Amino acid sequence: MKTRKKSPRPSKTSRAPAKPKRGQPTEATSTEKRGITPAYAAQSPKTPLAPFNIQRRDVRPNDVQLEILYCGVCHSDVHMARNEWGQTIYPVVPGHEIVGRVTAVGNKVTRFRNGDLAGVGVMVDSCRECANCRKGLEQYCTVGMVLTYSARDKRTGEITQGGYSKRIVTHEDFVFRLSDALPLAGVAPLLCAGITTYSPLRHWKVGKGTKLGVVGLGGLGHMAVKFGASFGAEVTMLSHSPDKEKDARRLGAHKFALTSDPAQLESLAGYFDFILDTVSAKHDYDKYLNLLGLDRTMVCVGIPPAPMEVQVFALMGGRRRLSSSGIGGVPETQEMLDYCAEHNIASDIELIDIADINDAYARMLKSDVRYRFVIDMASLS
Ligand code: NAP
Ligand code: ZN
Ligand code: ZN
Numbered sequence: 001m002k003t004r005k006k007s008p009r010p011s012k013t014s015r016a017p018a019k020p021k022r023g024q025p026t027e028a029t030s031t032e033k034r035g036i037t038p039a040y041a042a043q044s045p046k047t048p049l050a051p052f053n054i055q056r057r058d059v060r061p062n063d064v065q066l067e068i069l070y071c072g073v074c075h076s077d078v079h080m081a082r083n084e085w086g087q088t089i090y091p092v093v094p095g096h097e098i099v100g101r102v103t104a105v106g107n108k109v110t111r112f113r114n115g116d117l118a119g120v121g122v123m124v125d126s127c128r129e130c131a132n133c134r135k136g137l138e139q140y141c142t143v144g145m146v147l148t149y150s151a152r153d154k155r156t157g158e159i160t161q162g163g164y165s166k167r168i169v170t171h172e173d174f175v176f177r178l179s180d181a182l183p184l185a186g187v188a189p190l191l192c193a194g195i196t197t198y199s200p201l202r203h204w205k206v207g208k209g210t211k212l213g214v215v216g217l218g219g220l221g222h223m224a225v226k227f228g229a230s231f232g233a234e235v236t237m238l239s240h241s242p243d244k245e246k247d248a249r250r251l252g253a254h255k256f257a258l259t260s261d262p263a264q265l266e267s268l269a270g271y272f273d274f275i276l277d278t279v280s281a282k283h284d285y286d287k288y289l290n291l292l293g294l295d296r297t298m299v300c301v302g303i304p305p306a307p308m309e310v311q312v313f314a315l316m317g318g319r320r321r322l323s324s325s326g327i328g329g330v331p332e333t334q335e336m337l338d339y340c341a342e343h344n345i346a347s348d349i350e351l352i353d354i355a356d357i358n359d360a361y362a363r364m365l366k367s368d369v370r371y372r373f374v375i376d377m378a379s380l381s
Pocket of ligand 3: 141
């Protein structure tokens with residue numbers, strides 16, 4: 001696989017291209033006008049992603065159209081492209097870490113204008129009326145949020161398609177404002193990896209005085225390390241990859257433990273106040289539960305395809321709690337993006353061409369990601 005750029009912080013060239021004059025619509029080509037949009041899709045669980053045209057809807061009064069500049073590659077994209085959770089609707093265009101430039105807005109849109117930078121994350125709609133939606137927790141909508149891809153649009157019944165594409169049209173309530181203070185390609189992963197780790201760390205009040213353990217140093221894990229350190233926690237990286245220790249410390253971890261070494265884990269028995277498990281594959285949860293202190297909590301955000309197995313003794317011996325957390329609501333996602341802009345936090349990325357997406361998936365499956373692949377959408381014609 002040919003990785004075009006590999007840098008802990010994206011270089012200047014990954015900043016957003018020149019901006020059209022604010023408020024001025026850009027000239028749409030005849031193809032764009034018909035909504036036909038180049039993309040990459042999987043046609044079945046076994047077929048690799050390949051070029052595919054999708055039809056984007058016309059801009060409705062509350063819609064924002066983005067020209068996608070960068071899209072992060074989440075392990076959920078791999079699970080979904082291969083139907084590992086049994087819910088994929090084919091053909092599927094994955095991608096829910098989307099950043100770009102606004103190229104059209106509906107006549108009722110108030111928060112965005114042409115030329116603005118904006119982002120779209122994991123969901124594009126919800127009922128907006130249930131108790132959870134009213135609290136700004138749209139991800140827990142009791143009617144069901146609408147995922148950015150492989151879900152049914154509530155109004156038209158069309159199947160949503162994600163960010164491995166040139167353009168997306170989304171209701172403005174699910175579009176986020178982005179600062180231009182950070183390298184844009186490194187901002188894309190904040191829309192999923194960022195919020196999925198920020199939200200539980202905030203909810204469980206991880207900060208000064210918390211001994212935080214993060215399991216798995218991938219896209220989510222490296223953001224959890226950054227946020228944990230930024231919030232003032234003592235961060236320990238729990239990884240099964242010995243060669244990631246140096247990076248873990250550079251990202252902000254104070255300690256590193258190799259999870260394949262029983263002696264290292266034994267020395268941490270009962271040590272942690274909070275553990276965030278980001279592992280994408282089948283693994284032993286009891287091993288990490290035993291590292292929690294009395295009444296402490298482990299939150300699993302990683303979603304391996306198979307159901308988890310937990311021995312009750314691992315919970316009972318310390319009245320421990322086991323929980324999970326899904327992305328974050330709209331207000332908290334904007335809060336997280338603003339926090340990142342203020343504290344200079346972005347994802348460490350490898351920028352790739354879209355033609356290399358299948359190789360990127362293969363590398364993620366080998367835990368060989370440093371620490372998020374981001375597609376440069378200029379490579380999709
Ligand atoms: P990723 O970048 O591929 O990272 C996963 C990491 O898990 C790997 O880098 C590796 O870290 C560790 N790992 C992988 N296989 C392992 C194994 N067999 N045993 C032990 N450790 C292993 O994935 P990601 O994008 O961060 O996503 C992680 C998981 O979170 C996925 O299941 C994804 O679907 C899920 N997710 C959930 C939400 C949510 O809302 N809850 C949102 C987004 C993603 P080390 O090499 O350091 O061990
Ligand atoms: Zn994701
Ligand atoms: Zn709702």
